[in-house]
Amino acid sequence: MSEITIDGKVCKARAGLTIAEVAKANGIYIPTLCNYRGLKPVGSCRVCTVRVGGRYMAACTQIAVEGMVVENTAPDLEDMRRSILEMLFVEGNHMCPTCEKSGNCELQALAYRYQIMAPRFPFQFPVRQVDASAPKIVLEHNRCIQCQRCVRSIQTEDGRRIFVPQNRSRRRKIGVDPRLVSELTDEMALKAMDVCPVGSILRKEVGFAVPIGQRKFDKKPIGTEIDEEITR
Amino acid sequence: MAQEKDIILRHPKDPSALLDIIRDVQDHFGHVPEEAVARVAAHLKLSEAEVRGAVTFYHFFSLTPRGASTVYLNDSITSRMKGRTAVAKAFEEEAGCRFGEVTADGLIGLFSTSCIGMSDQEPSAIINGVVFTRLTPLKVKHLVKAIKTGKPVRDMVTAWGDGANQSDLVRSMVSNNIRKKGPVIFGPFESGSAIKNAVARKPEDIIAEVKKSKLLGRGGAGFPTGLKWEFCRKEKSDMRYVLCNADEGEPGTFKDRVILTEMPQLLFEGMAVAGYAIGAREGLLYLRSEYAYLRNHLEAVLEGMRRENLLGNNIAGSGDFSFDITIALGAGAYVCGEESALLESAEGRRGEPRNRPPFPVQTGYRNRPTTVNNVETLCTAAKIILHGAAWFQSMGTARSSGTKLFSVSGDCERPGVYELEFGLTVQELLDIVGAKDAYAVQVGGPSGTCLSRQDFRRRFAFEDLSTGGSVMIFGPWRNMFEIVANFMDFFIEESCGWCTPCRVGNTLLKGKLEKIMAGRGSAQDLRDLEAWGKNIRALSRCGLGQTSPNPILSTLQNFRELYEEAIDRHKEFVPDFDLGEASLEAARLTHRQPIMGETSHE
């Protein structure tokens, strides 16, 4: 057991836990997007960035070390996080009104929580194709945020990956293995859709199942379960 | 496709062989065909998506044909300064296709590539692995003609460069351009002396000597080498590795190329010394594929060392020290120079940086403790073991001992490699290289800083101007915005795309810069550039993203007046939108007058 402080609050930290895990265990919300319970953190979205002794680090990958003084809600830090969310919005094509995930989408939910009315960046309007070739799922590349949750969670029994990043730089995209994806079970297809934080992996033939008003983030901001007190 | 099968089957059924297999397939077919993807996947028990993921990460691998002769023309700023535009035009005209394309007959493919480490002899290109330097439109004309007649590309090199470039195993037109030899890297060196000296002492003493010398890493980050070795040695493990980082991808640097050409044995002895110090039995040289033309030469040196028992078992009669070195090739990715990405690539995967901690000294190559060191660092360490820490510390400054290799390029009379003691000023270096009217000096490559005249008094040393040695000089007639834009394009292209700020942010920064360059900038745009750049610096996951806004941030600081002149200072907001441009296409299609001379109503 060690101790760190997050915005002045003393937090007990079990050895080997990340800052994000310590925060959660202590009832402090640090926003995350690419992180997912049970999956090895990759630190790709950078939304969980915190400041420790003037240095910036991703709370999801950084192990808490005795005596760390962590800043989490400093206004400039929160604005940096907001800027990341805005980058993700302008990078793809997010037409929320037409999106099956709307209301259940973690990117959108974070935008609500951070009260993003319009991004500071110009929209990129990239040209991306929708891939509907697999029998059970549709890949809507326009909405992918490169969180790698699908990459990490969906594998064959012998450990081969079905979702794999292709290309690099801004051309990077998630590719699927055409053969293996056609062998996806219903269960795995559903899991892929659930694990995707946005509307990028969709189970064919379902969607818009939950009526507006009852969706995950219709009533309460994302993270409410962790910090009951939203002071915004 | 029996042939292809052989290419694949001769490799071990080990996923770490993935890049080697892909390279063989690429070399053989000029690309990685569909069938090969499936067979490679089956051979290594990977998914096809994993194989494609690796192919598409690296610039020199391709799923589609790149032409029987593939031209990779360097697109760095030094290349542009020396006439790349005309050379590129000549390639397009002679070949009959545009850059990014392959001719209809499949004979020639034209592609741009990031700096290939020839900044002192631009414009340069790699054609089927053969390096061509100092290209002119006329030379290009002859080259393409010869390619069309079916002449092997190798045979088109008629004049060799100097030194080992002339040797049978290299036969390259590349020149070393060693302008100033210093005592450490280019001083006298007797074969075997460093290794023999080292194995006569205890490993701990070697580490102590290197620590005492205060040697700091020459790859850019300046981490104390002795400390790194000590950390590595102290990690409990059955195996440890020495990795030499010869990825040298920072535009404007080429000094490792010259070491690899002229002093390879010094380097390999440095690796062996490091291996002895940390308790490793294996070393790996990660060689950027742009330098693959040196591979046979390097292999021959290794073979010679094995013959002399400077590598292998029971080295130099040490009794129990065994060490050998293998060469791993990159495939075109600057980010692979980042040490953890280097490990990923060396293990046969996409060269994406790892999250740290753990650091390579804890969990590195094949999950074992690993020291990753720059070429020059290892050479320097070998010399320190030979001549002692005191000798080394007698050179340089208090905190920056020894000498440094500088790769000097751009607007100067004598571009090339200079070995100079730490502590000299920028102005002193400019005088040595013959840069009379330098206007700006880029130190440390695009990821470094851009200095204006008032900073020419600053010193090259870790306590002031820390650098991996790239020095690019720009005369007053150069357009600074074009330079900055070229650097940003470099980072945009070379980002691995893993994390948001680097993948997305750099494109946004570049867009802002273009807006200003188009004369549509306002005071707000300058504030945005600065704020966005600082965010990218703070939020990015690895050193690439953390330094990628530097071209903009450092010119905003040191050449502020250029930006101020380029914007409309009286306006708080100027849109990037231009009605004339936006309506041009539809007007053309409907044969109507485009909307011209519009003014914003702001």
Place this chain on the structure above:
Amino acid sequence: MSKPVIATASLAGCFGCHMSILDIDERILKLIELVEFNKSPIDDIKTFTKPVDLGIIEGGCCNSENVEVLRSFRKNCRILVSLGECAIMGGLPAMRNGIPVKECLEEAYLNSLSVAPEDKIIPNDEELPIVLDKVYPCHEVVKVDYFLPGCPPSADIIWEALTAIVEGRPLNLTYDMIKFD
């Protein structure tokens, strides 16, 4: 003091946002007490007749006329508000942004099944606005002061924003007001 003046326009939008303005139910009576409407499809005033305090824009810019209207709003309105997804990010019309203009025009006027064979012509009358290369969010064309997201924005966020801006106090937006759908 005279009543604040409001103007509205629908550019490349579906009029849904305007419907949402009318959706404030009985509060519209209060609104009319509070403010005066100038140029707007709601009262059918076609040109600006006086300086306007608050301009409300629905829809993005898909053609040259949209740009002209938007600019005239910027010129005549002290405060400009982008109302709804289309104004803020192009919205549904912007789904054409990845498609070259040529293909769009050909699909609409030449190849579409609903085009009669004798009508196969891309309109090119000088009177017509020129289509832009893509649909632009309003704030990429002129400076916009406030953004009210939603497709359409809820009557509540519109009411809160209108009253706050007119009264010159900061907006107090609750969680359920900000929605992108």
